[in-house]
Amino acid sequence: MKEDLLNLMKQRRTIYTLGKDVNFSEAELNQLITDVVKEAPSAFNSQTTRVVFTYGQAHEKVWDxxxxxxxxxxxxxxxxxxxxxxxxxxxxxxxxxxxxxxMDKVKELEEGFPLYAENFYDWSEQHIGNAQFAAWTALAENGLGASLQHYNPLIDEAVKAEFDIPDNWRLRGEMPFGSVESTPDDKDYIDDGIRFKSFN
Structure with missing residues (x-):
């Protein structure tokens, strides 16, 4: 059985020691992430995820x-x-x-498919999770590290004003990335018997 994807998944770790020693251009990174996000699955092919890329002074401004x-x-x-x-x-x-x-896209789906209305926000969360995982793994495949942070909603208004974010976009996370300056500790796992069941 092929395990290429599994091995890539094992490379994707939360990296808290990031640097700027990156040999890819901003344009190359933007295109890579754009492509993987476009391929991430979403319910009803709804494509509810949006991404803002920040580099240089804009990147530093996010954290300031x-x-x-x-x-x-x-x-x-x-x-x-x-x-x-x-x-x-x-x-x-x-x-x-x-x-x-x-959120406008979520609302459009809720109104267009009322039978499933209560599910569309949950499904948008699944989509953004799929897209984040895909982007994070693609960075790892190229030797870059990242972490996923959640300073929203604390920073929502400041970021919205600084980067002219549309009112209908809801911030769900921040992903700093860069060169890996030190390797993380080994990952711990919950016992398989607690997490998985199989029937036939």
Whole structure:
């Protein structure tokens, strides 16, 4: 049995030590992620996921805005550790992808297929998860690291204003990426007997 995909999946890890030593152009990375997101499956072929690519000053601005919002809600004595994490694990990377769901598209589907209306938002979450996994794995295949962060909704308004994000796009996650500066620890797994069942 072929295991090429499985081996790629094993390469995809959460990397918190990112750098800027990347040998691909921004255009090449954008095209790679665009292509894999387009191939990610979605219910009713709804294609509800949207991606904003940030590099250079725009990438750094994402994390500066994040720190500014975090400073408002983080106890002063804890902010130093928060600042170090954001600067070292996220801002230090080469770029950041902002992942959105187009809520107008979700609403259109809810109204167009009322029998399934209550499912379409859940299905949009499945789609964005599929797309994020595909993008993350494609980066790993090319020797790059990433992590998936969730500072939304804390940063939603600041990011929306800075990058002219449409009102109907809902921020669902931030994916900083770049060169892998150190390898992660081994991954732990829950016992298979707890997670899987098989019948015939």
């Amino acid at each position: 805005m994040t720190l500014a919002e975090l400073k408002k809600v983080t106890p002063a004595e804890a902010f130093g550790n928060t600042e170090a994490k954001v600067n070292g694990a996220f801002k230090a990377g080469f770029g950041t992808m902002l992942w959105y769901t187009d």
